[in-house]
Amino acid sequence: MFSKLLSLAALAAVANAEHWIFGGSRPIVQTRLDPVVNQGTVGSHVHAVVGASRFSDIYNADDLMKSNCTTIPVQPDKSNYWAPQLYHHDQQTGGLTPIPTTFNIYYLVRQGPKNEKINAFPKGLKMVAGDTARRSYNSSSFADQAVSYVCLDYNNAHTNDPDWAERPNFFDHTCPDGMRAQVFFPSCWDGVNLDSADHKSHMAYPIQNYNSGDCPASHPVHLVSLFYEMLVSVDQFPYTGAGTWVLANGDTTAATSRTAGM
Numbered sequence: 001m002f003s004k005l006l007s008l009a010a011l012a013a014v015a016n017a018e019h020w021i022f023g024g025s026r027p028i029v030q031t032r033l034d035p036v037v038n039q040g041t042v043g044s045h046v047h048a049v050v051g052a053s054r055f056s057d058i059y060n061a062d063d064l065m066k067s068n069c070t071t072i073p074v075q076p077d078k079s080n081y082w083a084p085q086l087y088h089h090d091q092q093t094g095g096l097t098p099i100p101t102t103f104n105i106y107y108l109v110r111q112g113p114k115n116e117k118i119n120a121f122p123k124g125l126k127m128v129a130g131d132t133a134r135r136s137y138n139s140s141s142f143a144d145q146a147v148s149y150v151c152l153d154y155n156n157a158h159t160n161d162p163d164w165a166e167r168p169n170f171f172d173h174t175c176p177d178g179m180r181a182q183v184f185f186p187s188c189w190d191g192v193n194l195d196s197a198d199h200k201s202h203m204a205y206p207i208q209n210y211n212s213g214d215c216p217a218s219h220p221v222h223l224v225s226l227f228y229e230m231l232v233s234v235d236q237f238p239y240t241g242a243g244t245w246v247l248a249n250g251d252t253t254a255a256t257s258r259t260a261g262m
């Protein structure tokens, strides 16, 4: 049933913060800018970006902290989080329409068996989860497991139907109350680097699982866990088969990139 999967690139840049849920955050902009992967230039695809108003092609934590506002309900958080915009593809006219999207952002305290101290995000941290080029699913990979999709149906009409269960790629049917595209970021930091060449290797998933556990010796500093959901109103558009939904990076399977900057 999981034919192909996507990847998601998420970046988190974080400022010092407590743990909260930032529900219903609206995008502040849809733009090809990606100041982590394509710093100082225009990126390859459109993102839905939430967070601080001084978002630009350069990601600078001190500058962002001067933002007058943010679309995140918790105003002290001047981070940004972004992911590829999801479009509806009208396969008769070829038209592409951005699907309305909001974000729920979670800061979670998740300790493993060793009860390691959970640290705040270091100021200026950037990270990416997922892989914009991935189109397959490796069920042994925490990075792949960390990206998933939920079909929202508040009438619970499909509770035990595996075709409606949470999965690592797009559904082959519409979702009556929208779709939730979600990503869990790695929570273990090397303690030194705020970024790395691939925007990932300074971070690692815990030893036991992608969403909880103890940190490996290579990445010993256990941070707050960043999890976020994109709520996408796919129910506002007709489902006309494979290819109805396409992420801005061209992925019709479910490759999603997400980013956060603190």
Ligand SMILES: *[C@@H]1O[C@H](CO)[C@@H](O)[C@H](O)[C@H]1NC(C)=O
Pocket (backbone or CB within 6 Å): 068
């Ligand atoms: C941000 O707030 C400051 C202080 O109130 C004000 O001077 C400035 O014009 C504001 N900037 C924007 C872009 O609104």
Ligand SMILES: *[C@@H]1O[C@H](CO)[C@@H](O)[C@H](O)[C@H]1NC(C)=O
Pocket (backbone or CB within 6 Å): 138, 139, 140, 141, 142
């Ligand atoms: C799948 O992921 C596991 C764990 O990261 C890795 O060891 C393995 O090489 C991966 N398999 C493929 C085909 O990439």
